[in-house]
Amino acid sequence: MTTLPSLETLYSVIEGTWPPAESRAVGPWKIRLDNSGSSRVSAATAQGPATDTDIALAEGAMRAARQTPLFMVRAGEDALDDMLAARGYVIKDVTNLYAAPVAAVATERPPPVTSFEVWPPLAAQEEIWAAGGIGQGRLAIMARAVGPKTTLLGRLNDQPAGTVYVGIAAGCAMIHALEIATVHRRQGLAQHLTRAAAFWAQDNGADYLTLVTTQVNDAANALYTSLGMTLVGQYHYRRLPE
Known part of the structure; x- marks a missing residue:
């Protein structure tokens, strides 16, 4: 059976080959700031367990940078997905990794x-x-x-x-x-x-x-x-x- 890169490796490859203009650690989040319009460089990702209060923290950081709140939801982040849905967030661009x-x-x-x-x-x-x-x-x-x-x-x-x-x-x-x-x-x-x-x-x-x-x-x-x-x-x- 052919061994392929893990999902964690692929996330790091995205980051390394398609980097944002700026990234910041804010609470349990990595906040990416970029004005290109590319979701990959302007979405926040959770670096650990996040609460509903933490979502508000990320929203504030993105809005302060004049960026519309956007989150990347990865494999295993069902709880985060549910919290975002409860706050009215809608799914954008289901994306396949090859x-x-x-x-x-x-x-x-x-x-x-x-x-x-x-x-x-x-x-x-x-x-x-x-x-x-x-x-x-x-x-x-x-x-x-x-x-x-x-x-x-x-x-x-x-x-x-x-x-x-x-x-x-x-x-x-x-x-x-x-x-x-x-x-x-x-x-x-x-x-x-x-x-x-x-x-x-x-x-x-x-x-x-x-x-x-x-x-x-x-x-x-x-x-x-x-x-x-x-x-x-x-x-x-x-x-x-x-």
Whole structure:
């Protein structure tokens, strides 16, 4: 049976490859502060048992930073989930965590001139990301990550067609912000970029390829399953309705 990273390891990989602008310890919480709009860098997480009074403490810290209260609820945090629900928090983005040994995905290199390693990202990549709703705030997250990292530019028909960011932490490479330009979708580029990310990860000492994607993203879930990646867990966010 293949051994895969634990959920705790994957949470640390998210933190290392997609870091917030600032984090603070407030009571039993880790409060993340960031103005990028990315939930991963603006959600509070419990570092130990929390009470209803502690939730109010976290809310105050996030509101003081002009940030809407948002909590990440991870495996085993059912009591926290129930307390947040009782306070009117609604579920946002049930998220799947995937992992696979790098060698299991790095099996076939993309066709020539399909994928290029680029750091820092090119303007063409930024345009593709912007069209998919990934703006300067998320580019700043990529820039501040301190471990090994790169982006991959995908090309089809001699045109920039897709882009992805990959970083390494805790021995795992994690894919973020995989975006294919609308006119170039359904031509296999997402699969080529994922395999290219695995080869880059292998060359840079990572043992596993990992990623997160929302449960409702059927295309992404089908892609990663088809590449032999394993669903190892889930988390979700709780937010107050506007």
